[in-house]
Amino acid sequence: MRGQEAREQAGRKALMATLAHASADEIARLWNESGLPSEAELLRGPETGLVTVRGRIGGGGAPFNVGEATVTRATVRLPTGQVGHSYALGGDKGKAKLAAIADALWQDPAHREAVETKLAAPLRTALDAARETRRVETAATKVDFFTMVRGED
Amino acid sequence: MYVAVKGGEAAIANAHRLLADRRRGDRSVPALRLDQIVEQLALGVDRVMSEGSLYDRELAALAIVQARGDMIEAIFLVRAYRTTLPRFGYTNPVDTGAMQLERRVSATYKDLPGGQVLGPTFDYTHRLLDPELAAGAKVETPAQRPVEAEAMPRVSAILAHEGLIEADGDMPLDHVPGDITREPLQFPMARDIRLQALSRGDEGFLLALGYSTQRGYARNHPFVGEVRFGEVELELEVPELPFAVPLGSIRVTECQMVNQFKGSAKAPPQFTRGYGLVFGQSERKAMAMALCDRALRAGELGEDVIAAAQDEEFVISHSDNVQATGFVEHLKLPHYVDFQAELGLVRRMRAEYEARENEDKTAEEKREAAE
Numbered sequence: 001m002r003g004q005e006a007r008e009q010a011g012r013k014a015l016m017a018t019l020a021h022a023s024a025d026e027i028a029r030l031w032n033e034s035g036l037p038s039e040a041e042l043l044r045g046p047e048t049g050l051v052t053v054r055g056r057i058g059g060g061g062a063p064f065n066v067g068e069a070t071v072t073r074a075t076v077r078l079p080t081g082q083v084g085h086s087y088a089l090g091g092d093k094g095k096a097k098l099a100a101i102a103d104a105l106w107q108d109p110a111h112r113e114a115v116e117t118k119l120a121a122p123l124r125t126a127l128d129a130a131r132e133t134r135r136v137e138t139a140a141t142k143v144d145f146f147t148m149v150r151g152e153d
Numbered sequence: 154m155y156v157a158v159k160g161g162e163a164a165i166a167n168a169h170r171l172l173a174d175r176r177r178g179d180r181s182v183p184a185l186r187l188d189q190i191v192e193q194l195a196l197g198v199d200r201v202m203s204e205g206s207l208y209d210r211e212l213a214a215l216a217i218v219q220a221r222g223d224m225i226e227a228i229f230l231v232r233a234y235r236t237t238l239p240r241f242g243y244t245n246p247v248d249t250g251a252m253q254l255e256r257r258v259s260a261t262y263k264d265l266p267g268g269q270v271l272g273p274t275f276d277y278t279h280r281l282l283d284p285e286l287a288a289g290a291k292v293e294t295p296a297q298r299p300v301e302a303e304a305m306p307r308v309s310a311i312l313a314h315e316g317l318i319e320a321d322g323d324m325p326l327d328h329v330p331g332d333i334t335r336e337p338l339q340f341p342m343a344r345d346i347r348l349q350a351l352s353r354g355d356e357g358f359l360l361a362l363g364y365s366t367q368r369g370y371a372r373n374h375p376f377v378g379e380v381r382f383g384e385v386e387l388e389l390e391v392p393e394l395p396f397a398v399p400l401g402s403i404r405v406t407e408c409q410m411v412n413q414f415k416g417s418a419k420a421p422p423q424f425t426r427g428y429g430l431v432f433g434q435s436e437r438k439a440m441a442m443a444l445c446d447r448a449l450r451a452g453e454l455g456e457d458v459i460a461a462a463q464d465e466e467f468v469i470s471h472s473d474n475v476q477a478t479g480f481v482e483h484l485k486l487p488h489y490v491d492f493q494a495e496l497g498l499v500r501r502m503r504a505e506y507e508a509r510e511n512e513d514k515t516a517e518e519k520r521e522a523a524e
Contacts, residue, residue, distance in 0.1 A: 009395060012396075013398075016399050017399035018400075020401040021401050024471060048238060050238045050240045051241050051243065053387060053403065054243055054245065054330065056247075056321065057321055057322030057324075057428055058428050059307045059407065060309070060310070061248065061322040062323050062324035063321070064344075064346070065332050066207055066348075066405075067203070067432055068208065068235055069209065069387065069400075070209040071241055071389070076418070085391075085393055085398070087400055089401040089403065090209065091209065091211065100260060106221075106416075110507050124385050130452050133297070134253070135295055136298055136300070138270055138272055139297075140295065140296040141270055141435065142272075143268065143271065146464075
């Protein structure tokens, strides 16, 4: 049961991470294609506020405050009762609302599969591809040192 | 008695209307879009985010346009906007070791795990103006090198094992990180608070101070242990969810400065460290911050405080360019009454001075006449 619960939370968190990284346009486009319902009652927001970003002294030492970042969040309730939340960097309120509905739908066994396959999977594929492109472009700038031998001996 | 002087309303309104016109400039030139600024003036956007202490590219781009490219004015706009937003909380500390790197170089180790990765750098360019850029030349797509992903631990973690370098900065376990946006500055201050102030400090000011330490004012023999730049993930603990909620990622630059240290009564001979962490891609700022952080640890390490860069109150009180510009620029606002008061004072002093001069002269003449 504990393992089941942990897997459940990991899956929900993974969806939230994907939605936070994805662009509003991309989420809206996939949503329209997916046929997922978008009817929901707003319980909170969408509202934009600040989070204070923390770092660590020396990279791994005591925490300190670096500065603020804008975050937009929303909380919704579906007609079937599930409550969904969303948080993401930036100021996009439309994205916050859709992401909260996605979180709520994911908790509904009748919709989880569709949220995963029609929304999360294509978003993840695109995000992973973009990340991989950036990684191999960066890797091309890695220095290969070689030794030059000068003189006779 | 207090007398209020009013007036200038029409002049002010017209001045702002004129400002809007001049900001837009020649109407036959297309207006800038925010996405153009975000994409093509990205490092300017990063500076506004870093010193405005607000990570939001669109808002920073808007501020740059509104300020006509005046960076300190743009930073001021962003700072002012920040104060209108509620605060949702403090994120979990970012893990820079897990950064998705876009650049990582070390000046101390040639062959460190993960290697020297140059990324999109101005280093090794010839600093020659490129007329082709003005002509809108086509840009090549980047080269790709499909290799296995490898871990790139922070260089400080690699150096740590010999014990010749100090550990990451620790604080007592019950220490709550200070927050200069909540509490007024107090001196002396803990290192965590100093780092917060430095991270939003003026790049030019920190650069000059860092430079001064290299030129002998608080010399501390720095090496760039590592500079890295890339994306880190943000997570926030919220009461409504049983896990830390992912917020997405931000780009940051981190600098690990390593400094030779011959030891003191308080610490053995070893390498000491200065740390820099700033929003966006800004190596210059992160390096300057790390140099200042190290210089400001003079007291903690038992060094003599002899130079400006080591003087905490001097550095931190003057590093914020919004405060600095506010106080300097307020001088141009009406000071009519202050000035009238001082004018009266100077007139009186001058009259007294002249009266004294005349007295002396009359006395002199009398003496000469008597002789």
